[in-house]
Structure formats: structure tokens, C-alpha cells
Amino acid sequence: MCPPVPADRVVRVLLVDDEAMVCAYLRTILTTAADIEVVGTAADGAAAFDAVTRLRPQVVLMDLRMPGTDGLVATERITALPEPPAVVALTTFDTDEYVTRALRAGAAGFLLKSTPPEDLIGLVRVAADGHTVLSAAATRRLLAASAAPAAPPEPVARLVAELTDREREVLGCLGAGLSNAAIAARLYLSEATVKGYVSRLLVKLACRNRTQAGLLARDAGLTS
Incomplete structure (x- = not known):
């Protein structure tokens, strides 16, 4: 037992x-x-x-x-x-x-x-x-179905403007539905470093989780 x-x-x-x-x-x-x-x-x-x-x-x-x-x-x-x-x-x-x-x-x-x-x-x-x-595949489908506005709303643009270039890159990867391992490979960073960036982004952007951050990235036009 x-x-x-x-x-x-x-x-x-x-x-x-x-x-x-x-x-x-x-x-x-x-x-x-x-x-x-x-x-x-x-x-x-x-x-x-x-x-x-x-x-x-x-x-x-x-x-x-x-x-x-x-x-x-x-x-x-x-x-x-x-x-x-x-x-x-x-x-x-x-x-x-x-x-x-x-x-x-x-x-x-x-x-x-x-x-x-x-x-x-x-x-x-x-x-x-x-x-x-x-799943990453489901994230990409959802983000694709959630079309970004022609210009990001002012609050979103203001938040993104306060990020560093690297933070915007990581945020764009979240918008593409990438895992920490995939982001690390794309940006030539360690997974631990990516995890730190994601944690800071959630705090800076007042997002409850990485999926919310990905949707914000879409709103800001950081994903294609």
C-alpha cells in the first residue's frame, strides 16, 4: 500500500x-x-x-x-x-x-x-x-485569431516603451507562444536568464501569467 x-x-x-x-x-x-x-x-x-x-x-x-x-x-x-x-x-x-x-x-x-x-x-x-x-501550438492559433490593432492602445504602447530592447525581444517571443527553452535558443540566452526576464516582464506589465503577456505583445505589434 x-x-x-x-x-x-x-x-x-x-x-x-x-x-x-x-x-x-x-x-x-x-x-x-x-x-x-x-x-x-x-x-x-x-x-x-x-x-x-x-x-x-x-x-x-x-x-x-x-x-x-x-x-x-x-x-x-x-x-x-x-x-x-x-x-x-x-x-x-x-x-x-x-x-x-x-x-x-x-x-x-x-x-x-x-x-x-x-x-x-x-x-x-x-x-x-x-x-x-x-500548448505552444494552441497559443499560436489563439494569438493568430486575436488580431492586433492597427496601432497599440496608448496604455500598451506606454508600457512597452518602458522596456529594454532585450525585454521587448523576450516579450515578442512570448507573443509567438515560445517556451523558455525555445526563447533561450532563439536569443542565445540561458534558460535561467530567460526565466528571469519573463518574471520581470510579468511584474512590469502587471500580467498574471505569460499568456496574458503574450496577448499584450500581440496588442503592441511585437509579433508577426
């Missing part, structure tokens, strides 16, 4: 979907992992916000299209909390406009509802560790 997982290493997950069968399916998969606990479910965005404040999950799997308060509004409210959980959007199509809007609202990434069960547990762990749950 495997020893129990220490409580402080168990990932607490909240499931949000207006279809009870979806929540039941996700719960069945996730509870097969000893280090994941489904702490609750919610059927709309308002209930999700209340559940987050009560249950303090580390990861929220959030359906976007729900009656009443939808997942977009809930994501924005939850990620604005002082110590927010990682909100991962649940979607059927990865090019859905709702996905881009959720990422702009602060979601840490998205999962397709067709994600294989064997992958779901690992991706929840990735989100709990503070990483973006989004």
Missing part, C-alpha cells in the same frame, strides 16, 4: 460546469490520483466565486459558457482576488473567442473537454505548480 500523500502536497480542485455529468466525469478521473482532492463543484460563475472564497482551491476548472454569471465574469473576479487559484478554462474548441477572452481575464490556460483522462491529472498538477496549461 502506498503511503498517504501529505496534506500540504494535495492539490485542491474546484469543478465549475452547469452540466452535472461533466463535473461527475471530471471528479471520477481526478479522484483516482492520491495527490488531488476535488473540494467542491459549482454550476455557475457566481457560485464558483463563492466556492473559491470558502473552499480555497488551488486550481479551478472553469466552464466558460454557463447561464447566469458565465465563466468569463467569474474568471475575472476570481483572478482579481489577493491570492487567487489558477483558473483553467474548460472549452470544446481551442479557437473559441471565449478562450482568448478568458486568457485576457487572467486564466492560466485552458483544457479541451476532450482531453484524454490520462493527461488531465498531469495538467492539473502543472496548473497547481503555477505554469500555463496551454
Whole structure:
């Protein structure tokens, strides 16, 4: 028999979907992992916000299209909390406009509802560790679908103008959906150096995660 997982290493997950069968399916998969606990479910965005404040999950799997308060509004409210959980959007199509809007609202990434069960547990762990749950290919598709304005909005232009040349290069790479390893190879830097640049960029640009920074890069015209 495997020893129990220490409580402080168990990932607490909240499931949000207006279809009870979806929540039941996700719960069945996730509870097969000893280090994941489904702490609750919610059927709309308002209930999700209340559940987050009560249950303090580390990861929220959030359906976007729900009656009443939808997942977009809930994501924005939850990620604005002082110590927010990682909100991962649940979607059927990865090019859905709702996905881009959720990422702009602060979601840490998205999962397709067709994600294989064997992958779901690992991706929840990735989100709990503070990483973006989004493939590079999916990032590029989303950014391509989110056309940049002809001229960047003034607040975006002002933020980017305050960056160094190297920081703008790194930001452009984030806009292209590149991983730290790929950015390091493109710019001839170490991965540790890239990680430092990304961390500083998130602070300077007031972005919650690298995907938000990538969307800002698109707005600023730093990606082609």
C-alpha cells in the first residue's frame, strides 16, 4: 500500500460546469490520483466565486459558457482576488473567442473537454505548480485569431516603451507562444536568464501569467 500523500502536497480542485455529468466525469478521473482532492463543484460563475472564497482551491476548472454569471465574469473576479487559484478554462474548441477572452481575464490556460483522462491529472498538477496549461501550438492559433490593432492602445504602447530592447525581444517571443527553452535558443540566452526576464516582464506589465503577456505583445505589434 502506498503511503498517504501529505496534506500540504494535495492539490485542491474546484469543478465549475452547469452540466452535472461533466463535473461527475471530471471528479471520477481526478479522484483516482492520491495527490488531488476535488473540494467542491459549482454550476455557475457566481457560485464558483463563492466556492473559491470558502473552499480555497488551488486550481479551478472553469466552464466558460454557463447561464447566469458565465465563466468569463467569474474568471475575472476570481483572478482579481489577493491570492487567487489558477483558473483553467474548460472549452470544446481551442479557437473559441471565449478562450482568448478568458486568457485576457487572467486564466492560466485552458483544457479541451476532450482531453484524454490520462493527461488531465498531469495538467492539473502543472496548473497547481503555477505554469500555463496551454500548448505552444494552441497559443499560436489563439494569438493568430486575436488580431492586433492597427496601432497599440496608448496604455500598451506606454508600457512597452518602458522596456529594454532585450525585454521587448523576450516579450515578442512570448507573443509567438515560445517556451523558455525555445526563447533561450532563439536569443542565445540561458534558460535561467530567460526565466528571469519573463518574471520581470510579468511584474512590469502587471500580467498574471505569460499568456496574458503574450496577448499584450500581440496588442503592441511585437509579433508577426
